[in-house]
Amino acid sequence: MxxxxxxxxxxxxxxFAFSHCRDVVAAVTNAGGFGVLGATAYTPEQLDRELSWIDDHVHGKPYGADIIVPAKFEGKGEKLSKGDLAGRIPVEHKEFVAGLLAEHGIEPEASPRIGGTMLSGDTGPELLEVAMSHPIKLIANALGVPPDYMLEAGRERGVPVAALVGAKEHALKQAAAGVDLIVAxxxxxxxxxxxxxxxxxxxxxxxxxxxNGSDIPVLAAGGIVTGRQMAAAVAMGASGAWTGSVWLTTEEAETAPHTVQKMLAATSRDTVRSAGRTGKPSRQLVSDWTNAWLPNDEGRKPLPLPLQSMLSEPVLRRVDALAEQGHQGAQALATYFVGQGVGMMNKVKPAREVVxxxxxxxxxxxxxxxxxxxx
Amino acid sequence: MxxxxxxxxxxxxxxFAFSHCRDVVAAVTNAGGFGVLGATAYTPEQLDRELSWIDDHVHGKPYGADIIVPAKFEGKGEKLSKGDLAGRIPVEHKEFVAGLLAEHGIEPEASPRIGGTMLSGDTGPELLEVAMSHPIKLIANALGVPPDYMLEAGRERGVPVAALVGAKEHALKQAAAGVDLIVAxxxxxxxxxxxxxxxxxxxxxxxxxxxNGSDIPVLAAGGIVTGRQMAAAVAMGASGAWTGSVWLTTEEAETAPHTVQKMLAATSRDTVRSAGRTGKPSRQLVSDWTNAWLPNDEGRKPLPLPLQSMLSEPVLRRVDALAEQGHQGAQALATYFVGQGVGMMNKVKPAREVVxxxxxxxxxxxxxxxxxxxx
Structure with missing residues (x-):
């Protein structure tokens, strides 16, 4: 174009294709788009391995990495250990989750796990260093203004920095902070x-x-799973599209098979914006898990970031595993992040065909x- | 085009311009668009007068009328009087509203009014008959599948019938019912x-x-206050745009002046989808009134349609009047229906200039x- x-x-x-799956990133880049690896869940060693694999498969074509470093989180600046943080999860919340699982025929674990702090920003600098040691052409921060060390690293190495925003005021803040690309x-x-x-x-x-005199390019994101929606965004002045959901039902994706089936069957009304997974509002498939939390009328108020993730992630991984085995209670609870575009994601396709x-x-x-x- | x-x-x-203001309807039609008068709040006599005025001002150019006839409402099929319906408003809700007003320095009325049943569908057939006695070129029903008598009247008189939908399933139902135009x-x-x-x-x-083999034209609605958004919709396959909010800050509009000022100052994040006004979720300016009801965490659950309107409309009209006089509590409570496009409605203009x-x-x-x- x-x-x-x-x-x-x-x-x-x-x-632009955001995916946690290296195969999707490479396939989109090789098809003429721009793959971006969601790197936050990896350890630095794992990330290095994933990016090396991508390097081997894109033959110098451009791709990027996305590292979530939230601006606000429980325990920020307190140098807390994972154990300290876990201690801040109220016992009533643990009991509430245990009760929810019991209602769905899922036995308590002998020693229930509490998840990692992947949304606490503590591995951000290391992951960034690993990412910068590969020939990435974009570094993105999906939550809040990128930290100074990310902006500096981008400038030093000539790698543009992108930031996601959900409101005009945040876009102006990002522009003032010096980002190179805004994903609205x-x-x-x-x-x-x-x-x-x-x-x-x-x-x-x-x-x-x-x-404000800024000409930073803006990519459109949110609900975009077709070329006509991307064209709509470009007609309005966007420079292109940033997508995530549409890759979850590709052949290459890492999405749990039971969740893929839920996504293929879902309409645009089968998602909800709920803080029940991470503590911050995020859109995901409606399920008995999301119904257990606000904004459902009967739902409980979630904990702040990252406590809610620490509570929910190990449970939801267990739920996914049980759902795969055909456990009906687990299937009713299973959910994953996806946008309203899921209503038009009705067929599993290779990523290059999506492009x-x-x-x-x-x-x-x-x-x-x-x-x-x-x- | x-x-x-x-x-x-x-x-x-x-x-297409939906407005409760005849001046806006005529101005848009005269500027090459299509004005649609929101007719539900009128008595049959008032509606006749408004449409005659439009006839005198558009010189045969096309315009339409919109009559809300909801498919579901409290007391449907029971032939209840307004008094019977009013008796179904729980005393706790009346006390809650009285308390909310008191907190905002608004004295109780000697005999608090309970509003009309304008959303109960009881005047629909009469309003339709009046509308059909004028040379309207479109009749619209903004809530649910149009009743048979509306579809029949449209067919008999050669007037296309439009219906608003918010979901794919509803569009299919409307197409099956035989509407001529879908507003999505x-x-x-x-x-x-x-x-x-x-x-x-x-x-x-x-x-x-x-x-489903249907080629009914679809107009795009929701958030559209600029031509670039309309172009985006046409790029996606819509036949045009149906708009409402953007006319509320025109010179001609009937909007309460204090509310116009609120709209000009509002960003796209200053609206909320709340059932606190009519009993069904509708988007409006955030205010202390909307904050008093769900989905606000601390909010109360609203009554069903039309009871919530009967409770809220007289109060909100009183609030508007007090807000005009500079009453600060009333200004904090004042609200009106408007979409997220309000963030881009920053200047009062004549309707023809908007076109x-x-x-x-x-x-x-x-x-x-x-x-x-x-x-």
Whole structure:
């Protein structure tokens, strides 16, 4: 496409694909888009291995990495151990979860695990160092303003830094902090998201940046699973699309097979924006787990970040494993981050086919809009 | 524009404008769009007067009327009087509202009014008859499947019938019922709305209709306050845009002046989808009134339709009047239906200027998307 961002990033089609799966990242990059590996769940050693694998498979084509370093979290600045943090999980919450599992026919574990602190930012600098030792062409921070060390590292090594925002005010803050690329993500997005829809957020962010004299490129995110939606975003002034959900039902994806089936069957109304998984509102498949927490009328108030993840992640991994074995209670509880676009994710496809479909659909949409014009 | 819908409705630009203000309806129609008068709050005599005024001002150009006839409401089929219905409002709810007003320095009334049943559907047939006695070119029903008498009247008199939907399943139901035009309205819309965003809903509805062999035209609604967003919708396959919020801050609009000021100052994050006004989820400006009800964590559960309106409307009208006089408590409570697009409604303009701005912005967006294509 003839968009500045294609030249800037050395790509044919400004479709950015966030995925935790290296195969998806490589496939999208090789198909002319831009793959971004979600790196936060990895140890530094694992990340090094994943990025080396990508290097071996993209033959110098551009890709990036995404490291979540939240600006606010429980225990920030207190140098707490995982055990200290775990001690802050109220016993009533542990009992509530145990009761929920029991209602679903899931036995208590002899020594219930408490999850890691992957959303506490403690491994951010190490992961960044590993990422920077590979030929990445973008480093992204999905939660809040990137820390200074990330912005500095990006400048030093000439790697553009991207940040996700869900509101105009946050975009202005990111621009002032010096990021190179803004991903404006609507409330229909999977994972952490704000309340403003993509269709409103994109023009609002672009107007606000322009009024502040900034020409930072903005990618549209949230609900985008087709080329026509990407074309809609470009018509509004976005430089391209940032996508995540659509890769979860690709052949390559790491998504739990039972969850893939749930996603294929889901409509756009089968997701909910709930803090029940991480402590911050994130969009995910509705399930008995999400129903157990606010905003469900009867739901309980979740704990703050990262305590809620520490409580939920080990349980949900156990639930996934049981769901795979056909356990009905576990299947009712199983959930994963996904956006409202899940309603149009109805077929498992190879990632490269998703890219090809995007391009075809984008071109058709541009033609459709062009045909509407008076002669 | 070269779109089938322009020929079908005899318009230049497929921008449909819903407004309770006859001046806006006439101005949009005269500027090449299509004005639709929201008729539900009128008595049959008032509606006749408003439509006659429009007839005198549009010189045969096309316009329409919108009558809300909800499919479900408290007391449906029971032939209840307004007094019977009012008797179903629990005393705790009346006390809760009295307490909320007292907290805001608003004295109780000697005999608190209970509002009309404008959302109970009881005046629908009469309003429809009045509307049909004028040369309307569209009749719309904003809530649920239009009743048979509306569909029949439309067929008999050759007036297309439109229905608003917030989900794919509802669009299929409307198509099966025989409506002529579907307005697919995203969650970012002002007033009653569903949970799916416009950017997701439009392609999902179009795909579902196509898969069912239907070629009913679909207008996009929800958050659309600029021509570039309308162009985005057309790129995705919509036939045009249905708008409401953007007219509330026009020079002609009937909006309470204090509320206009709130809207001009609001960002896209200053709205909430709450059942606190009508009993069904509708998007409106956040205020101390909306904060008093769910989905606010501390909020009370609203009554069903139409009881919540009967409780809230007289209070909110009193609040509006006090807010105009500078009463600070009333200003904190004041609210009105508006979509997330309110963040981009920053200037009072004449309605015809809004249409002109839409056209210019639409053309620029189409050009922008065209420029992105490879040669």
């Amino acid at each position: 003839k968009l500045d961002i294609c030249q800037q990033f050395g790509i044919d089609f400004p479709l 993500q609507g409330t229909e997005a999977g994972g952490h998201c704000g309340e403003v829809s993509t269709l409103v957020l994109i023009p609002e962010v672009l107007d606000a940046l322009e009024a 090809a479909d995007f391009i075809e659909d984008y071109l058709a949409a541009a033609e459709r809009l062009g045909r509407s014009l008076p002669e | 070269k779109l089938d819908i322009c020929q079908q409705f005899g318009i230049d630009f497929p921008l 309205q995203g969650t970012e819309a002002g007033g009653h709305c569903g949970e799916v965003s416009t950017l997701v809903l439009i392609p999902e509805v179009l795909d579902a209709l196509e898969a 002109a701005d839409f056209i210019e912005d639409y053309l620029a967006a189409a050009e922008r998307l065209g420029r992105s294509l490879p040669e």
